[in-house]
Amino acid sequence: MPNSTANTPMPARRPRPRSPTSSAVQAAEVASARPFDSSDLAELFDRFADHPALLLAVSGGPDSMGLLAAVARWRQARPDGPALHVATVDHAIRPESADECAVVEAAARHFDLPAATLVWHGVKPKAGLQREARAARYRLLAAEAKRVGAGAIVTAHTISDQAETVLMRFLRGSGPLGLKAMAEITERDGVAIIRPFLWETGDRLKATALAAGLTPVQDPSNIDDRFTRVRLRKLIAAMAGEGLDIERLATFAGRMRLLDEALRHQAAKLAQASLKPTIVPGTQVFEAQSWLAEPLATVQMLLSRAIEEVGDSEVAERLAAIEELSVQVLMALAEGRAAKTTLRGAVVAVTAEGRVIVSREPMRRAARE
Template sequence: MPAEPPLPDPADALAPLAAHETLLLAVSGGPDSIALMLLAARWPLAAQKRIEIATVDHGLRAEAAREAAQVGDWARARGFVHHILRWQGKKPTTRIQERAREARYRLLCACAREIGASAIVTAHHADDQAETVLFRLTRGSGTAGLAAMATESRIEGLPLLRPLLRFRKAELENVCAVAGQDFVSDPSNENPAYARVRLRRLAATLAAEGLDSKALLRLSARAARAEEALAWSAERAALELPAERETKRFHVAAAALRALPRELLLRLLAAEIARIGGGEPRLERLERAGEGLAAALAAERRFKTTLGGAIVTLEGDAVAIAPEPPRRRAEIT
């Protein structure tokens, strides 16, 4: 019989939260988020902080309202204020998980602002991380995608903290077991209509070929290191580029871009398009535009494309980026 995994030490596990005075913990009721709540209750710094719990009722299952209320009972029993956040309105019939996720974070951000929380905390763990890497691998993601989730990121200007990424799901389930704490089981986690569930069912087959969770986590860590280096290099290249930058204009000599490695050219394009056009183009579209611009730079010929609300032009010996005209945007919409 395999030994039970060790219990995480709350002081160590929740150390990334120490800098924040008011925290909103996202607790769905599953074993991972319930473990987060239990660890927070035993956190040595808990008495010095204001910690509140939020559960999102997506309204996608008949049991959801009852489960959210149950989480509220468990949270209050541990001394926490609890909020139920309801996703109102007509629900989508396609891309349900993606749109539910968007709604969930929108509601969590609104709740965090309402209570004055300086950060949102989720219970994503190492198995989630490995699953995310595999999912993005099947989609052909770049280094940023394969780096997967960071311990700290930002959403709508708020810090989003994931302190449990070092811990396996079994360790968090053991936290619940030792505490004698029940949790909610979401049947959608077993629904093969969702890509993540189908990938989960391939885990044993992939592991037999060497692509197990440990390998996926190694890939994530290596991609994160590469992404950090590329982001640093792109920022440095942008600072050193002899370009003219105005609020809604970018202008640079073609020769300066011609010398850039292709990846840095793409990142420069993405940053300036986001700054000027206000959009963040999908990687595939950005790559097509970047390839077209790079080919035109090499051949010293004219080039023009629209992307992310901006127009990129190469004419003569200069590249310019400017806002896309409003009328054209309306036509595309």
């Protein structure tokens, strides 16, 4: 199984521990948040200076406007830095969205940066709207990055996003494979996704935007209780009084990523030892009898990574499904019988001879489902 470096997180800037605060103190922190200065920007972005171009994903909200101001200021101090391009996505869901995209384009012009508005055309789903909108956003951004020659998209995810993500995954039943922190660098559709602010607060990004003379827009969906993230945001605020604030949730997620990395290392060693050559594209074949002597968690990780490469890139978050699949595979291996199952776009087959074959699910069947 190939060992991709795209999912390897870079060293993170961990937040300083902090005791729970009252709402009044939190409000004071927002008012006194310090914009990012030159030394902060160098620490955050100098490692990306060798990119030929970067695409900044800017929605117009406080976090992404802070991203725009921060990266533009850093680039002004780095004549040898990458070319910067700005993209904003009009999901065409609310009538105000076109005007909000125009605000982003004007902000980009403030820094003499080229900007494009990417429109999500087509019928919008009634169920899972935010999930589908997110998928469409990344598709559009990846296509725009390729168009302008940018090898990476920079987003404004913050420590709050870390906390909300780990809590959301926990409520969905995720285990160690899903409760890890977001990586600072991942890959999607052949383009790197860079999240340099994962251990920073949104207050600092907002302060950076305001210091640059930018006025963020307010998306009403960010306060709409119909959406899970909005409800979780309020839940986290309530739990902060008991000591479980965003920093502790994010720190927990960071620790789970360390465990995830160790498990991935073990799974990669097992995969390398059991992987057999094959001439069939999109297929991996393993001599898997040795898996019976390994911890179940290692086999789960190996299978989840194999499925990610041919099917669903988020299968690791679905703990119950990958647990059930792993047990089925190991039981078939132990009993010397054939078995076959599908999971999230992949077919996992066990032969009576003790081989495990992971391949892409046929398109016709996948389309029906």
